[in-house]
Amino acid sequence: MTTAAQEFELLEHTWRDVTPPAARRMLIAAAAAFAGRGYHATTTRDIAAQAGMSPAAVYIHYRSKEDLLFQISRIGHRRALEMLTGVTETEPVARMAAAVKAFSSWHAEFHLTARVVQYELTALKPEHHAEVVELRREIESTVREMVEDGVAAGAFKVPDVRGATLAVLSLCIDVARWYQPGGRRTPESIGTLYADLVLRMLGA
Amino acid sequence: MTTAAQEFELLEHTWRDVTPPAARRMLIAAAAAFAGRGYHATTTRDIAAQAGMSPAAVYIHYRSKEDLLFQISRIGHRRALEMLTGVTETEPVARMAAAVKAFSSWHAEFHLTARVVQYELTALKPEHHAEVVELRREIESTVREMVEDGVAAGAFKVPDVRGATLAVLSLCIDVARWYQPGGRRTPESIGTLYADLVLRMLGA
DNA sequence: CCACATACTAAGCGGTTGCTTAGGCCCTAA
DNA sequence: TTAGGGCCTAAGCAACCGCTTAGTATGTGG
16 A cells, blocks of 8 residues: 555544545545645645546535635544644643644544644634644643643643643644655654653753 | 844854855845744745845845745754764763753744744655655654663663654644744743753663 | 946736635425 | 525636746946
């Protein structure tokens, strides 16, 4: 199996809930194109061709090209948030390690989706942008509470809680920029490395 | 003075060596537009209008829109590299702290230039891309040597030198994504915060 | 005075863009 | 059998894209 085919299979997994199948194929094609060339450099004809349909078919399932971006961004942000809220550990240090591992490795494994999520925000219409920013606030506050809990329990030594939260999120998010599948590092190994680095940063 | 005017003044500083003045104004207008809306979303008419000239004037000073991007990317990468090579400290810990402070605060203060440098690489033609990638390799190896020197001197405890180097660079670069002038944090305070966080990460 | 280079603009060309219109195929159910 | 709705295509529209061409104003050297 080629790397490209593996990439598309991962996208299939991310968008498994989207129906009908033609609409899902369109979303997957759009996500791959937006991630690879950027939203503005991608044409509706590119997306339709990749999905194996005519240019007009895009508008059967989506209002506009921007609507396609919004669906990718909205669902992608939800998946990213799930990586943090899905953590079951309760002890502050183990909890933070698990969250960073899940969040950073998601940005590697699903880096195509993650790139659209993290780097195409400004192409959204104001009302869509606002909705996504709200999800981002949830992500930020989830991590900040983890830092605060660790400080309260005496497990972390952090002079600036908001600054540390910012750095933790920033480190994980930037994985989507530099990660390349088939390279030296796997999503798994990135998660392990980053969990360790973050705990050091937090003075655990 | 407005924030927008301050932003343009900072761009003036970055591009001070570019002549003639009309070519410099064009570069500044292009850098601001590319940073704000992205390369592909920016039209040559936008750039010319911002520079106070006609659309055709772009082609007096530059071969193409992509040439404009290349000049911004090339000079911007040089400035970023200067932030690291300009460090005078010799003791490994102080040297790393100074480098991280300079590099991260540059990404905040000159975040418009930095955004083009870090997020518009893929829009470059292959030969231009290759030239810029070479500069990025220099940046990476400069930081890696600082990490290695610290490990050799027993000042850092790092299980994975390349992984740590990656994380340090990643943290600083991502500042260009989230930084907003007029926000809670100044370039100066980001530099101080990040120097501390990085030293902890490296086990100093 | 003229010859000439530099720096610019007005106009527009060929191609591409997001999106719409009009119509056709196919499945389902009365 | 046929009416209707969901899903899709062929064709194309108006607007916009990067870039070129032809021509103009200005300054300088001889």
